[in-house]
Amino acid sequence: MRELRDARGLPRAQVAKWLRMQPNSLGGIENGYRVPTPESVDQFARAMSLSPAEERYLRKLAAVSKPKAKLPPRPKASSPSPDYSNVISVDMQAGLDKLVPHAAAWVDPQWRVLASNEAYRLAYPGLEGMGNVLRWFFRHPESRATMLDWEAEAALTVAWFRALVGEHGNPAWALELLRELGDSVDFARMWRAGTVTFSRKTPHMHLWDSRVGQPYTLLVQITRGPSDLPPMQHFLGIRMPYQGGDALLRRAGRLH
Numbered sequence: 001m002r003e004l005r006d007a008r009g010l011p012r013a014q015v016a017k018w019l020r021m022q023p024n025s026l027g028g029i030e031n032g033y034r035v036p037t038p039e040s041v042d043q044f045a046r047a048m049s050l051s052p053a054e055e056r057y058l059r060k061l062a063a064v065s066k067p068k069a070k071l072p073p074r075p076k077a078s079s080p081s082p083d084y085s086n087v088i089s090v091d092m093q094a095g096l097d098k099l100v101p102h103a104a105a106w107v108d109p110q111w112r113v114l115a116s117n118e119a120y121r122l123a124y125p126g127l128e129g130m131g132n133v134l135r136w137f138f139r140h141p142e143s144r145a146t147m148l149d150w151e152a153e154a155a156l157t158v159a160w161f162r163a164l165v166g167e168h169g170n171p172a173w174a175l176e177l178l179r180e181l182g183d184s185v186d187f188a189r190m191w192r193a194g195t196v197t198f199s200r201k202t203p204h205m206h207l208w209d210s211r212v213g214q215p216y217t218l219l220v221q222i223t224r225g226p227s228d229l230p231p232m233q234h235f236l237g238i239r240m241p242y243q244g245g246d247a248l249l250r251r252a253g254r255l256h
Helices: 002-007 012-019 023-030 038-047 052-064 090-097 118-123 133-139 142-146 150-167 172-181 185-192 246-251
Strands: 103-107 113-116 204-209 214-224 233-240
Touching: 012 023, 012 038, 038 052, 052 150, 090 103, 090 113, 103 118, 113 118, 118 233, 133 142, 133 150, 133 172, 133 185, 142 150, 142 204, 150 185, 172 185
Parallel strands: none
Antiparallel strands: 103 113, 103 233, 204 214, 214 233
């Protein structure tokens, strides 16, 4: 709640007044010492004019939240990341390979690439070595050279990661990744924005193919994996001629 409030530049006292509660009560919710009731979540969503994605994110967090102890317990070791090592079957990999020349991959909630085809690996140079889409965006120079609208795509990935973190109840692996990327000025800025999304606003992703020195577009489809497997998403990028226009190429420094 605090992130959503801060993103709108609203003081706690004003929002508490809208919610008909004391500022210290709202502070307790924001700091994790109280769990919001469904009614207070409804009131907050209306008062803040939350987007559907933001409201879904808030409800997910409220559903899995437990109040903190006033005196924090002795820290425990973080739980390990979920084990996805045996999730991708031979048939699933073969399914990705059959989609070439279109880019396809399986990605987990941490944005780790579990499996991909050759077209995907060629589309995102350096990602295979990084193993994680977020790390690639903020740690690998090829991401800026490849993504023509890097700012929008990076911000989308951060907002989607925030949504997935909320959906899984702030897991330990999320905190580990946040600490790792926290020294990136761009990542910190995008995370502080508090934006949440569970989907793309546009299916078009515009990239630069350094092998031929030409732009192109992927028509992106992202779907959830089978319900009998651990949470994951299937990425499919159908390659097509460039659809982004000259203005985007100029902003990316690819057209003078």
